[in-house]
Amino acid sequence: xxxxxxxxxxxxxxxxxxxxxxxxxxxxxxxxGLIGPNGAGKTTLINLISGVFPxxxxxxxxxxxxxxxxxTHSLNKMGIARTFQIVRIFKTLTVIENVLTAMVNRKTYGxxxxxWGSLFKRSGAFTDNKDACVKAEELLxxxxxxxxxxxxxxxxxxxxxxxxxxxxxxATRPEVLLLDEPSSGLNPKEQNDQVEIIxxxxxxxxxxxxxxxxxxxxxxxxxxxxxxxxGEKIAEGEPEKVYSDPKVIEAYLGGDADx
Amino acid sequence: MSQDKYNKxxxxxxxxxxxxxxxxxxxxxxxxxMVMAGIFVMLTSSWNLLTGYAGQxxxxxxxxxGIGAYTSALLxxxxxxxxxxxxxxxxxxxxxxxxxxxxxxxRLSGPYLAITTIGxxxxxxxxxxxxxxxxxxxxxxxxxxxxxxxxxxxxxxIEFTSERNxxxxxxxxxxxxLFCFKRLVQSEFGITLKxxxxxxxxxxxIGVDTTRYxxxxxxxxxxxxxxxxxxxxxxxxxxxxxxxxxxxTFTILTMTMLGGLGTLAGPVVGAILLTFLSEGxxxxxxxxxxxVRMVIYGFLLIITxxxxxEGVVGLFSHYRRSGDTGQ
Amino acid sequence: xxxxxxxxVVNGIIIGSIYSLIAIGLTMIFGVMKICNFAHGDxxxxxxxxAVFVMAWLPGWFxxxxxxxxxxxxxxILGVITERLVFRPLLTRRTDIDIIMVSIGLFIVLxxxxxxxxxxxxxxxxxxxxxxxxxxGLFSTSILRLFCLAFSCIAMGFLHLFLNRTQTGIAxxxxxxxxxxxxxxxxxxxxxxxxxxxxxxxxxGIAGVLYGTLFAVFPTMGALPTLxxxxxxxxxxxxxxxxxxFGGFILGVAETLGGSYISMQYKNSIGFVIIILVLxxxxxxxxxxxxxx
Numbered sequence: 001x002x003x004x005x006x007x008x009x010x011x012x013x014x015x016x017x018x019x020x021x022x023x024x025x026x027x028x029x030x031x032x033g034l035i036g037p038n039g040a041g042k043t044t045l046i047n048l049i050s051g052v053f054p055x056x057x058x059x060x061x062x063x064x065x066x067x068x069x070x071x072t073h074s075l076n077k078m079g080i081a082r083t084f085q086i087v088r089i090f091k092t093l094t095v096i097e098n099v100l101t102a103m104v105n106r107k108t109y110g111x112x113x114x115x116w117g118s119l120f121k122r123s124g125a126f127t128d129n130k131d132a133c134v135k136a137e138e139l140l141x142x143x144x145x146x147x148x149x150x151x152x153x154x155x156x157x158x159x160x161x162x163x164x165x166x167x168x169x170x171a172t173r174p175e176v177l178l179l180d181e182p183s184s185g186l187n188p189k190e191q192n193d194q195v196e197i198i199x200x201x202x203x204x205x206x207x208x209x210x211x212x213x214x215x216x217x218x219x220x221x222x223x224x225x226x227x228x229x230x231g232e233k234i235a236e237g238e239p240e241k242v243y244s245d246p247k248v249i250e251a252y253l254g255g256d257a258d259x
Numbered sequence: 260m261s262q263d264k265y266n267k268x269x270x271x272x273x274x275x276x277x278x279x280x281x282x283x284x285x286x287x288x289x290x291x292x293m294v295m296a297g298i299f300v301m302l303t304s305s306w307n308l309l310t311g312y313a314g315q316x317x318x319x320x321x322x323x324x325g326i327g328a329y330t331s332a333l334l335x336x337x338x339x340x341x342x343x344x345x346x347x348x349x350x351x352x353x354x355x356x357x358x359x360x361x362x363x364x365x366r367l368s369g370p371y372l373a374i375t376t377i378g379x380x381x382x383x384x385x386x387x388x389x390x391x392x393x394x395x396x397x398x399x400x401x402x403x404x405x406x407x408x409x410x411x412x413x414x415x416x417i418e419f420t421s422e423r424n425x426x427x428x429x430x431x432x433x434x435x436x437l438f439c440f441k442r443l444v445q446s447e448f449g450i451t452l453k454x455x456x457x458x459x460x461x462x463x464x465i466g467v468d469t470t471r472y473x474x475x476x477x478x479x480x481x482x483x484x485x486x487x488x489x490x491x492x493x494x495x496x497x498x499x500x501x502x503x504x505x506x507x508t509f510t511i512l513t514m515t516m517l518g519g520l521g522t523l524a525g526p527v528v529g530a531i532l533l534t535f536l537s538e539g540x541x542x543x544x545x546x547x548x549x550x551v552r553m554v555i556y557g558f559l560l561i562i563t564x565x566x567x568x569e570g571v572v573g574l575f576s577h578y579r580r581s582g583d584t585g586q
Numbered sequence: 587x588x589x590x591x592x593x594x595v596v597n598g599i600i601i602g603s604i605y606s607l608i609a610i611g612l613t614m615i616f617g618v619m620k621i622c623n624f625a626h627g628d629x630x631x632x633x634x635x636x637a638v639f640v641m642a643w644l645p646g647w648f649x650x651x652x653x654x655x656x657x658x659x660x661x662x663i664l665g666v667i668t669e670r671l672v673f674r675p676l677l678t679r680r681t682d683i684d685i686i687m688v689s690i691g692l693f694i695v696l697x698x699x700x701x702x703x704x705x706x707x708x709x710x711x712x713x714x715x716x717x718x719x720x721x722x723g724l725f726s727t728s729i730l731r732l733f734c735l736a737f738s739c740i741a742m743g744f745l746h747l748f749l750n751r752t753q754t755g756i757a758x759x760x761x762x763x764x765x766x767x768x769x770x771x772x773x774x775x776x777x778x779x780x781x782x783x784x785x786x787x788x789x790x791g792i793a794g795v796l797y798g799t800l801f802a803v804f805p806t807m808g809a810l811p812t813l814x815x816x817x818x819x820x821x822x823x824x825x826x827x828x829x830x831x832f833g834g835f836i837l838g839v840a841e842t843l844g845g846s847y848i849s850m851q852y853k854n855s856i857g858f859v860i861i862i863l864v865l866x867x868x869x870x871x872x873x874x875x876x877x878x879x
Contacts, residue, residue, distance in 0.1 A: 084464070093453060101454045107466070115443055115448045126445060127450065310683065363866060369622070370682060370816075374820055375862055378858030378862055385855045388851070512687065513694075550698065
């Protein structure tokens, strides 16, 4: 069953077409890989799906609802979470606070009700809330950075900051998780750890869409692959099949051959 | 546990000392300085919420101060409402302008927002200067009524014309303000503001509607600044367009940076420190016959930013938990 | 009516050319180092005071030309000193708030220090043309003003040539466009930073002499031009040199026209009204590049 579907999605930046009539569907429970040479429009596609900017044309459907023009924060409340190519963790917060802030129930409470409510609550900081902390610690342990609990996020080693970003996304309890190059800049050992984490997340029932440059990673975890080239979808299917598709080989060898 | 008890004891002691000050020291000038420091505590704390916690660089904060002062003064003088209600009206009208200034912040950040906020304050200052029929222009409004006396019994009432009695009003106002800020900052609301400050797209990705949060924090911050302005109007009983000036904003932000941006105690420490330092320097100026005060302000600001990033408060707290130095 | 209009447009263009000159340095520094310097107008103030001293020694034309050179040199050096001492340590931190605050600190120091050193009394710079005016039918203006316009345009022209034709100029532009790429190409970034500050401040110093000759020289004269330069810079898109030139002329003309047809009292707020409107529609300025992904 489709959990997310795009219908002829296009995005133009001025005269440049970054994504051109891309249609695909994401099956509930799968890991779908999104690959393509540099500048193929992969991140743009993720940005469209996660509502960073609206598409020029086309539609996005999520669980049967049209979400084409919704903003990132609304999409997150509906169950779509994401990570970023360049980590966007909250640097001056501690590691656990990064996760705690993602656990705030923003679906029910807007800024005004949170602000108003805070004035009449029992005293004590939200970050000392026992139940929330236990859950946050579980998430940190899940991605294997539990011992960094009280470290400032900006002092984290790079590989762990990438994991923190995943933990933070998981804290919003997503149905669909969009990962933008989760293992870029990591060494082989760290890449393996990352693969294990992503597999574990998937086993718990989260549908994942992942952009990845490291072929070993993408071939190992993806159930299906989509290949973008100059904004167009040129192939889709099982990893082995796609990998030997002449069009894909052409795109990688003929174009920017750096993947 | 005993640590907690000690903290409570210290807090109670501190509050007792603050309440006892006017009983022990009757020097009117000293009390006047305490009142001014107190008004600045409210201003710096409200600016700190907006800029220190939410990361929205507002260089027009004095505008909210001025709006609060003019609103309350005009409503009391022309419409005849009670100054006590005027204080809140000052806050609410200022909050409304805060909401307005929040609108550009939805799309602007950093230097762009900074310039827009300066523009906002400068335009309002020029309005206060030139709408002479209403504001008396650069002469300012004078003869603003003080807070009305509270009659306790036919023969006994509390007046608020003296520095001492006003000091107590202000003390209560500050406690309420700081209580609100402490609760706000430590709550889910506060951590959301900090997330937004650190990384806006990141905050959006975990479900933060940054637009609404920005509007909310501008409104809340402006309310307290406006309230402080209204208090000032009924204390000084004179309001001039200078209250909206860039110089006033610079004082607010020098105080906050000096004390420690993004901490609860920072603005309080900074406001008190600079108010009294400034008086001390006035002595020095009289001795050396030179206007060294502002130069020293400027150097203090630069040195604070370059060498003590967390301000004076940062020097005393060995371990800073994400900007929260509880009070 | 018509001649008043032309007269005001000409006045606007003249004052606008000085705004452009100040804004160019500001926008260049922002483009290269992402520093938003609220003390930029004070470089002009220091330049004007340098001119006051040179003219006290050298009268007439020699003094005037000499003072321009002296202003550019003195302020250029001041620019480098402030860059090294105040801004450079912050570059690794790169938070907007710290940089803005430190420059406000610098602004307070420069303004009040000059008040201490030079006193608050305004000084006049002598007009090398002896207040001669010229009547060109539709409008009349002093030769000095026309000269200021010409001089600003020449200065901007030279800057344009420098940035486009010389190795160092191209290095500055490259750094402005993409710092990392410039680093990879072997450009000495530190050198570029120093040079940018020297150049940006130096030009502001020259503008200060022109501004001071047209109006007067006093310690707080830098505040208004700073705000104006920011308005211009934002109009033109921060970091965009061509935008700053156009923005300066637009602001100059809008101000003089607004001042004479709408309200003299609100003249100084016209720029702010314009940028608030512009930013609401185009958050990256009138000539700003739209950000891609």
